[in-house]
Amino acid sequence: MERVALLRTSGRRLLHRCRGGRPAVVPAAAASSLARRPLPSSFPARGYSSLPRHGRYWPAATPRLARRLSAPAVSTSPSPVPYDTDDVHEYAAKLGFEKVSEQIIDECKSTAVLYKHKKTGAEVMSVSNDDENKVFGIVFRTPPKNSTGIPHILEHSVLCGSRKYPLKEPFVELLKGSLHTFLNAFTYPDRTCYPVASTNTKDFYNLVDVYLDAVFFPKCVEDFQTFQQEGVVFNEMKGVYSQPDNIMGRVSQQALSPENTYGVDSGGDPNEIPKLTFEEFKEFHSKYYHPSNARIWFYGDDDPKERLRVLSEYLDQFEASTAPNESKIWPQRLFKEPVRVIEKFPAGEEGDLRKKYMVCINWLLSEEPLDVETELTLGFLDHLLLGTPASPLRRILLESGLGDAIVGGGVEDELLQPQFSIGLKGVSEDNIQKVEELVMQTLKNLAEEGFASDAVEASMNTIEFALRENNTGSFPRGLSLMLRSIAKWIYDMDPFEPLKYEQPLQQLKARIAQEGSKAVFSPLIEKFILKNTHRVTVEMQPDPEKASRDEAAEKEILKQVKASMTQEDLAELAHATKELKEKQETPDPPEALKAVPSLSLQDIPKKPIHIPIEVGEINGVKVLQHDLFTNDVVYSEVVFDMGSIKKEHLQLLPLFCQSLLEMGTKDMDFVQLNQLIGRKTGGISVYPFTSSVRGKEDPLTRIIVRGKAMAPRVEDLFNLMYTILQDVQFTEQQRFKQFVSQSKARMENRLRGSGHGIAAARMDAKLNAAGWIGEQLGGVSYLLYLRDLETKIDQDWDSISSSLEEMRKSLFSKNGCLINLTSDWKNLEKSNQHIAKFLDSLPSSPSLGSDPWLSRLPSVNEAIVVPTQVNYVGKAGNLYQSGYQLNGSAYVISKHISNTWLWDRVRVSGGAYGGFCDFDTHSGVFSYLSYRDPNLLKTLDVYDETAKFLRELEMDDDALAKAIIGTIGDVDAYQLPDAKGYSSLLRYLLGITDEERQQRREEILSTSLKDFKEFADAVESIKDNGVVVAVASPDDVEAANKEKSVFPEVKKCL
Structure with a gap:
């Protein structure tokens, strides 16, 4: 998740690892990451991704990634793990698995075996190599028929307790006490993914077991209260529907594919979400969350026999079902004529409304799946057109002066049918037609004239470098590989094909050398774009009243519902609400908590990770x-x-x-x-x-x-x-x-x-x-x-x-x-x-002098007003100024506050998509923040009660150990060589020595309940002396000021 702009890094991350010195991006295939650290991609982001995806937790940026072209592994490329394949296959057969195919994947130095579970038909890809960052994922095809958000709500709900782990949220317990390198879930328009990763084998299989039990035997299909509490999704989607770029992506996708599942919103339309019934919810799980409809992935250096043993314990409990037939995705038939769609979006009153239009031209490229060479060539073409500031389509659009910035994700190939999108935002109403004409004319000129040889060579080197470098950043390489494979596998195509780029890459290079780049790329432009009648132009019109109208409409619906209820109905609703609140605020019993597997402190290394320097x-x-x-x-x-x-x-x-x-x-x-x-x-x-x-x-x-x-x-x-x-x-x-x-x-x-x-x-x-x-x-x-x-x-x-x-x-x-x-x-x-x-x-002359930079903004509360249906609420103070002396226990305590108090009160009870705190140990600033929050004053009250929560906190040894282990998981986060070198640089610049890192680690490992109580005194100072900043809707700010006069400063920024 993105944190503060401009390269500020929190104390925990800089003391122990580096999350990078510039804004980074998440692969489009993974729209959200629980871990609040950026995930760099191989290629720069541009505009919005036209494929909406929704995660269980707050997302970072979601740019397009060159999925077919970016590498599936990392700089320290893994090697195949030698094992007796015949022995493994014999063991698999005893467990009821049939080997479908086995291949050596040279590109990621792995042995990959595709198995099929005979009883259920579940398909399993077992990828073995010496990569310690092990990955598991289970993916279900989940095509919705409407926009009530069933797949998204179910994705949130299944991790709220299961048959074997009957807690409110075993997922949160994994957050607290795991060494995971990835832990999340996310919803595509047609599938739902549940991936985990860890470098610790014991921890890894703990995560796998919790996830398997969650997806196959969740409590949510039996517990109406769990279904009721998922207002988190409603508020998440209200935030999504407040952002023009997201609206553009959603409208484009639905207009391109009106006849199949992509014509509805798997994440959920806020106007439709309340219509979802519990019966529909349960039926959707029963139909699609079945082994017969699953694609299961293992990757890394763990024992391939153990993978199959763990799976068989779950899969053997099921019989085959008809889910694969019922979940099949049917292609959209191509249009005979282009289509135009006009949509309004919430706009602020600042600036000239006539210059806030957006326009995007979208094509569905094919009715049938493309062969691997065509896909690869389209990827190169996409990079040539848009991949760098010098790319002609991108450059010409921006130099035209017709708009402020690019919208459109270029080629998107993660769904059944690939698409291409490009346009501009910040367009004058009079220039909309000119943008369309310029896009078409530029593509026509490029088809006729071809690309400069230097541009082709540069694009080839950039993409080939990314492939050879094999760098997926902090995103687990096995997960990157899985998501690429799934893009074919989920549609019953070859799951091995996306993993192997070498042969089609060499064939493409040979074609370009023999025929010239014009002969290779111009026919693609002609066929897939210029002569393609399946074109949708989306025009977005700014509407300064839309956000207020939407909010008023929601209130009116609630008013009408209330008016239609009898006194008995209202009393029953009040009782149900009280019961739900009590359930949310009641801690899980100790015996339930002990059911969740975890590591012990003895499993944790006593010394920090060493980086040679x-x-x-x-x-x-x-x-x-x-x-x-x-x-x-x-x-x-x-x-x-x-x-x-x-x-x-x-x-x-x-x-x-x-x-x-x-x-x-x-x-x-x-x-x-x-x-x-x-x-x-x-x-x-x-x-x-x-x-x-x-x-x-x-x-x-x-x-x-x-x-x-x-x-x-x-x-x-x-x-x-x-x-x-x-x-x-x-x-x-x-x-x-x-x-x-x-x-x-x-x-x-x-x-x-x-x-x-x-x-x-x-x-x-x-x-x-x-x-x-x-x-x-x-x-x-x-x-x-x-x-x-x-x-x-x-x-x-x-x-x-x-x-x-x-x-x-x-x-x-x-x-x-x-x-x-x-x-x-x-x-x-x-x-x-x-x-x-x-x-x-370099010049050696002395640098010029400068003015002192020790400035600050006035320490007053302020609201930044924007047209939105959700809020972002912050409160912060400087703990060092209140007398606090840094101790490593602060890392444990701040993480625990986020994962318990703020999670329960801001997210679960309050309905916000996220609530967390952050302690910058360099400055001493301790911050509370919420994300896509329906509340404002209620959230500030939760922040102010944090000290009381800490003073009243009771933790047994197991709970304390989990908190410590989870913190070490952050401290020892998996890094690739480039990130290690960069982390070491930042430590050098900040004066952080190995001795200090060892001291803080020892303080983390020795954290006690007494440290929590003492930390309460430090955060207490924020209650009365902290500053508040909220990015919020005008109505919520006005209501807050009427009730408490919280914001003496109110700024309109949009």
Whole structure:
């Protein structure tokens, strides 16, 4: 889940691991992740994903991922585990499993066996290798017939207790006491997935057992109260239906496929969700949550026999069913003529409504499944069209000035029929037709003229690099592999095919070499787009009254329902509500809690994970080197002190960083520069990083230039870094204007979809200097700055351009520079000569002085008003200022508060999609936040009662051990080599030593109930002295101020 904008990181994560120094993204296949850490993809995000997916827990960003092209494994590629296959197959046969197929998957160095359970027909893919990050997943085909949200509500409900684990929510107990590297569930338009991952074998099988019991024998189909309490889904979807980009994606998908299951919303329409009956709910589970309708996945270094043994205990309890026939997805027939759809979306009153339109053109590409070579070629075409700032379709649309930002996910291929979507947001009403014409004409021109050879080479290298690098970030590689396989397997196609890219990749390269790229790509543009009559144009019209109308309509329905009820009905409802509330607030009995399997403290390593580091110097500059196996990829960070820039230039920093990568030099325009980066490297990024430093008033502020390349290309990497830093010219006024418009559109989208991040940034800005800087660069203040800057570009471009040049001169010199490298020792040594050359080329003049940055926003409560049906409520205070001295137990306690008190009161009882707290141990700021919350004052009351909760808390040794183990799971989160090197860099910059990490770990492991009681005194200070920021609807803010005058400051931002 996204946290505070602009690279702020919480104390727990920076002390023990790094979640990265820039906003990262989640693979589109996994719309939500319980763990609040970003999951980087192989390719940059753009616009919305047109495939709505809904998870059990609050989502991070959901961009498109090049699923067919991104790698299924990671830098430290696994190897097949040697075992006696005949012995395993013989064992499988005894358990009732028939081997269907066995293949060696060289691309991920695995042995994969597809089994079928004879009795039920359940299909099982068992993938074996030496990857310690084991993955299990069970997937059911769950096509809905209406938009009541049955699949989504069921996904939430099955994890609320089961036959073997009769707790209210065994899932939460796993959260508290597991070492999981992934734990979640999510709903697609046509299937529901339940994946888990862990590096600890015992823990892994604990997770597997809880999940299998949950999906096959849930309490929710017998317990009406569990069904009743899933208002969480209702409020989640109210949030989804408040966001224009999400509305665009939903309307596009439903208009493209009106005749099959994709014509309804599996997540649920808030207007339809209340119509769902308990009988329909139970019937849906009985029909689809059956082994005959399941696809089951195992991956990693665990024993393949144990996988089948565990499965057989559950599968053998069932007989075969007709579910596979009833759940079959039928294709949408292709239209003979294009279709146009007009939809309204909730818009704020700020700005010119006539310039807030959105338009997206969508195609359903085929009625029949595509062969693997065509899919791969379409993936390349998609990257050529839209994958980089230099891609022609993306570039021409943005340079047209017809809109502010791209919408549309390009090629989407995770459902039965692939689709292509592209358009613009921030469009004037008069320009809607012009956008459509420009899209069609640009595609026509590209089909006729083809792509530049440099563009094709750059795209080929970018995609091939991603495949060779095999880096899925913190997203488990086995889960990435599973989701790709499922995209075919769920439709009864070959599950092995998506795992193997090498042969079709080589065939595609050979075709391009022999026939030329035009002969390869132009026919695809013609067939699938230009001559394709299955086209839907979606026009989105801003409506400032829509949010209020929707809210009023909901209240009117409730009023009418109440009016139709007798006194006896009302008394029965009040009694049922009271019973439900009592159930929600009553702790599970100790014997039920003990039923959930967990590790013991003896299973936990006593020492933190060690990352090798050598600190040296080259040409007087500090160089950090991390000797780790990376498959010959070299990862590099060049770090500059940004404290030398003037305060008046601070808010230009994000645009300055973008300009470095997306403007040209004297010798190359930005298209040529981007293509050169694509041909020679695995990518370069530039971004600001800021954090508080514990014990210091001054924040850490840096610019980080991050890049990667294969070892033979390291010289090219550093040469290109130099070009970006020193040769780029800040002369392209119209491109800079585009950057401002795009940034403004992104910020406005964040206000609606990630209001918790906006609130957190705003609170931090009131409490510490690093928070103030972060908010200036990525919060409400930045949005206001962008709006003002947009009006000044045409009048004062010379001044802006000269400011950018002045920033370059003050930032990029050897003074204060630091270099971080991660690779194996052989490649590190070879890189030193290229580092020396790079450093010699940098100016060595002293950096210019700057004004002090120790600013803060006024410490007053404020509401940020946006057109939404749900709220994001925050409250925060600085614990260090109240006298608290940091102890490792704080990590345990804050996690426990999130997983118990806030989960139960804000989510379960309050109906919010998420409620959590975060302790930034660098600044001392302790924050409460809610996500898609129907409440405002009630949530603030819960925050204020946290100290009382801690003082009255009773925990036995088992509960305390679980809390400690779960915290260690966060501390020891699985990392790939590049992330390890980056984490080590941040620790070095922040002065975090291995000795301190060991001390905090010992304090975590020795946490006692007494520590919880003492922490209550610290959080008590927030009740009276904390600051409140809410991103909320106008009606809720007005009601809150009438009742308590909570918000002296009210800002309209949309």
